[in-house]
Amino acid sequence: MFTVLLLLSFLLSTSSSHNLSYPHFQQLDVKQTLAQTKLIPTPTPNPKQPSNHHQTPNTVTDSSSTKGKLKLVHRDKVPTFNTSHDHQTRFNARIKRDSRRVAALLRRLASGKPTLDSEAFGSDVVSGMEQGSGEYFVRIGVGSPPRNQYVVIDSGSDIIWVQCEPCTQCYHQSDPVFNPADSSSYAGVSCESTVCSHVDNAGCHEGRCRYEVSYGDGSYTKGTLALETLTFGRTLIRNVAIGCGHRNQGMFVGAAGLLGLGGGPMSFVGQLGGQTGEAFSYCLVSRGTQSPGLLEFGREAMPVGAAWVPLIHNPRAPSFYYVGLLGLGVGGLRIPIPEDVFKLSEMGDGGVVMDTGTAVTRLPTAAYEAFRDGFIAQTTNLPRASGASIFDTCYDLFGFVSVRVPTVSFYFSGGPILTLPARNFLIPVDDVGTFCFAFAPSSSALSIIGNIQQEGIQISVDGANGFVGFGPNVC
Known part of the structure; x- marks a missing residue:
């Protein structure tokens, strides 16, 4: 029963208050997640x-x-x-390809076509x-x-x-x-x-x-x-x-x-x-x-009951789905990041893209560091591990059955707040208990919401009317 409630906890709230309607902390099932890394496909x-x-x-x-x-x-x-x-081999190869894709997206946007x-x-x-x-x-x-x-x-x-x-x-x-x-x-x-x-x-x-x-x-x-x-x-x-x-x-x-x-x-x-x-x-x-x-x-x-966020058109990149992101939250507290960090400029620079082909969410460096530091401040009870690949914030959860972690949230234009399941922001990078905060900094002004953060969430795109919806179903 708890697992079902936890999965449902990511659904969107339209409250603009910092006292959000969902739990500020949740459980990450470490044992089950590690067991899945060892499954033979x-x-x-x-x-x-x-x-x-x-x-x-x-x-x-x-x-x-x-x-x-x-x-x-x-x-x-x-x-x-x-x-x-081997999970670590697959992970390293996946991140290498992911970095190449992000670099390609940035080159494509820089070229203007x-x-x-x-x-x-x-x-x-x-x-x-x-x-x-x-x-x-x-x-x-x-x-x-x-x-x-x-x-x-x-x-x-x-x-x-x-x-x-x-x-x-x-x-x-x-x-x-x-x-x-x-x-x-x-x-x-x-x-x-x-x-x-x-x-x-x-x-x-x-x-x-x-x-x-x-x-x-x-x-x-x-x-x-x-x-x-x-x-x-x-x-x-x-x-x-x-x-x-x-x-x-x-x-x-x-x-x-x-x-x-x-x-x-x-x-x-x-x-x-x-x-x-x-x-x-x-x-x-x-x-x-x-x-x-x-x-x-x-x-x-198109589902009934989804929370809808306006799509933003970028003439320089009409293929991409841009959304309005206002800020980020950890443990029910909004991180102090200027909203301009996530805005799409009149010249078509910056903004926030939702992409199924990118795995790890990328954020401008200043926004990422504030977000990461907010997460670290609320996870001082967890043993730290060395960084892995593109991740600089990792934890040694060897021997844990489950751990209590703060919620991670996206604040979207118009009021919706998307809170992620724990497995969408703390991911295993090997099969022995090293978990990392699954976000990465970018020197670019562009933010990309990757597929790790999208997993298990119903996402709907209404291109004709210019909206993207989150929920209400889980998968």
């Missing part, structure tokens, strides 16, 4: 290709006004190769922690007949793409590489089409639109833009613009490609809802749990 077997003889799909003519539901899964549930079962980079439908979501990455996966069908593929979801990217035959250069993926010659619905996009004009730095080869996207960690995909049918469970979405990658390199480890969920017109969300955006909701599965999360599209995905 059990990959999800590849399901068989869907058969049109056994079920009738819900056919959709094009990619507008479409709804659906998908499972979100950790990447450690995806059949891969060279999998390490994107780098080459009723019933609902959807899928389970899986996390990529096992391969040293913070990404989450969904499983979709590509082409006609549909070929099942695992793809990374990324709220900071727009292009949808998969590796394609003939593959001049491809990395290893868990499913067979998609062959457009086997799909009756595959259609190349001409260089003169409107779709091609929406692609940054598009090229042309033999009359067909070419795309090229690179990522901050050295990953990239190059190939031909096409219109194709995507399958989500029993729902078909036709005429979706996707990249068919013939030259690809990356740390996607097992995934066939990427499903961009950013706010731009070429993302899956943008194509569903046009320029105004479409509604979607997700729950990122908590680390170490066996159950999947959920990614759901459509107006019906």
Whole structure:
């Protein structure tokens, strides 16, 4: 019963008082968390290709006004190769990749333009922690007949793409590489089409639109833009613009490609809802749990009872989801940080981005240090440990069954206060009891709310009306 109450304690309060309606302290289950780091991952077997003889799909003519539901899964549930079962090795690799992503986001923002980079439908979501990455996966069908593929979801990217035959250069993926010659619905996009004009730095080869996207960690995909049918469970979405990658390199480890969920017109969300955006909701599965999360599209995905925070548009980075953050709290006390630290400037600098592809929340150095010091001041009863990787505030919890820790809260514009579960801000960096405060400083003015802090919380994005919602459900 206590665990259930603890999970519910993160739901939002609209009180502006420092005497918040939720507990100022909570319990971190150290023993259970460490036990989860030692679990040997059990990959999800590849399901068989869907058969049109056994079920009738819900056919959709094009990619507008479409709804659906998908499972979100950790990447450690995806059949891969060279999998390490050592938590510290996975952790170090994950943080290394995370640092590269943050650096890439900062370069992208500094350049002022994107780098080459009723019933609902959807899928389970899986996390990529096992391969040293913070990404989450969904499983979709590509082409006609549909070929099942695992793809990374990324709220900071727009292009949808998969590796394609003939593959001049491809990395290893868990499913067979998609062959457009086997799909009756595959259609190349001409260089003169409107779709091609929406692609940054598009090229042309033999009359067909070419795309090229690179990522901050050295990953990239190059190939031909096409219109194709995507399958989500029993729902078909036709005429979706996707990249068919013939030259690809990356740390996607097992995934066939990427499903961009950013706010731009070429993302899956943008194509569903046009320029105004479409509604979607997700729950990122908590680390170490066996159950999947959920990614759901459509107006019906918007929950009743969520606390809504306005989205802020940044013309310099239309793909990113900016939210208004006013401050941070520890143990029910608001940390004295000037609100201007988190504001998006008129020039498009600073601000606060919610990103599924970044693992650890980054804060401007001054804000981070005040936040960290506030947390340290309320955890003097816990034995300290040396810093680990990008974390400078760690604790030696070896031998503890559980510990009492102060709550950690985000104060958003309009009054909502989001209080995190303890497992979302004190995380194990090895399997012997070293836990670290899961935030990091940044020399940039940009703040990024990462997926560790989002885990287990239902998050909804209503792009058409310009809001992001938190709760009311846990996952």
